[in-house]
Amino acid sequence: MIAALEVVVLVALGVLAVYGLVLTVLNRPPDRISTIAVGVVVALLVVQAAVAVVQVLGGVQLVETSTFLIYLAVSIGVLPIATQFATATDENTGDGPTRWGGTVIAVGAIAVAVAVVRLQYLWDARV
Amino acid sequence: MSDSVRATSSGPGRVLIAVYGIFALSATARAAVQIASKFHEAPVAYLLSALSGVVYILATIGLAGHRPWSRRLAWTAVVIELVGVLAVGTFTVLDSGDFPDDTVWSVYGRGYGFIPLVLPLIGLWWLRRTRANVRP
Numbered sequence: 654m655i656a657a658l659e660v661v662v663l664v665a666l667g668v669l670a671v672y673g674l675v676l677t678v679l680n681r682p683p684d685r686i687s688t689i690a691v692g693v694v695v696a697l698l699v700v701q702a703a704v705a706v707v708q709v710l711g712g713v714q715l716v717e718t719s720t721f722l723i724y725l726a727v728s729i730g731v732l733p734i735a736t737q738f739a740t741a742t743d744e745n746t747g748d749g750p751t752r753w754g755g756t757v758i759a760v761g762a763i764a765v766a767v768a769v770v771r772l773q774y775l776w777d778a779r780v
Numbered sequence: 781m782s783d784s785v786r787a788t789s790s791g792p793g794r795v796l797i798a799v800y801g802i803f804a805l806s807a808t809a810r811a812a813v814q815i816a817s818k819f820h821e822a823p824v825a826y827l828l829s830a831l832s833g834v835v836y837i838l839a840t841i842g843l844a845g846h847r848p849w850s851r852r853l854a855w856t857a858v859v860i861e862l863v864g865v866l867a868v869g870t871f872t873v874l875d876s877g878d879f880p881d882d883t884v885w886s887v888y889g890r891g892y893g894f895i896p897l898v899l900p901l902i903g904l905w906w907l908r909r910t911r912a913n914v915r916p
Contacts, residue, residue, distance in 0.1 A: 723809050735798055745846035746787050753791055757798045764802045
């Protein structure tokens with residue numbers, strides 16, 4: 654894990670969450686900017702996860718390695734799924750994305766931020 | 781689709797489903813790790829942890845689904861969730877000795893920002909709100 658990158662990731666997640674909530678307040682469905690923003694944030698998370706996995710494989714000993722790896726997977730996977738869900742057309746009702754899509758992305762961003770903070774705790778507890 | 785019943789997945793319902801989905805994921809993953817790594821330390825607590833994961837999964841499926849049984853499944857799961865968080869929360873407040881504080885429902889979900897306590901109330905409100913005869 655790179656401490657500086659973690660700060661960047663958390664700030665980016667915060668910005669993304671605020672942007673999603675602003676979309677809801679302005680009554681707009683998720684737009685191209687939100688998709689790009691999610692892409693950028695996920696790219697940062699992938700870099701962080703790749704570095705962490707290389708470090709773990711390279712011999713860094715953690716107290717709870719399996720929990721750490723699960724959180725890494727969660728940190729990468731949640732936002733793409735949340736964004737897909739936020740922008741999808743409901744196949745049963747035919748409803749397209751609504752203003753609430755932004756809040757769905759914000760929820761995903763907050764959840765990932767929690768996962769990143771927990772990752773840092775687990776990382777700090779290395780042997 | 782019926783005229784008077786609004787889909788539980790419509791509008792803000794998607795936000796609710798997203799939150800339930802995240803709790804389904806985190807509670808289930810956490811219980812799986814607990815049962816795999818330290819089940820003997822507190823079997824009852826970790827089984828309850830697994831139960832909470834299952835309840836969140838069923839609530840997510842019920843709220844997101846459009847089948848005839850989806851709404852009933854959601855009602856049932858959310859009621860069990862409310863009873864669970866109140867029971868486990870009360871038990872852990874009264875007698876924190878035996879019970880590890882790292883399950884989702886411990887101390888009314890304190891470790892999760894008390895969201896586990898608020899979530900079933902919002903879920904019940906949303907199920908009632910979308911039930912029937914709600915004019916926009």
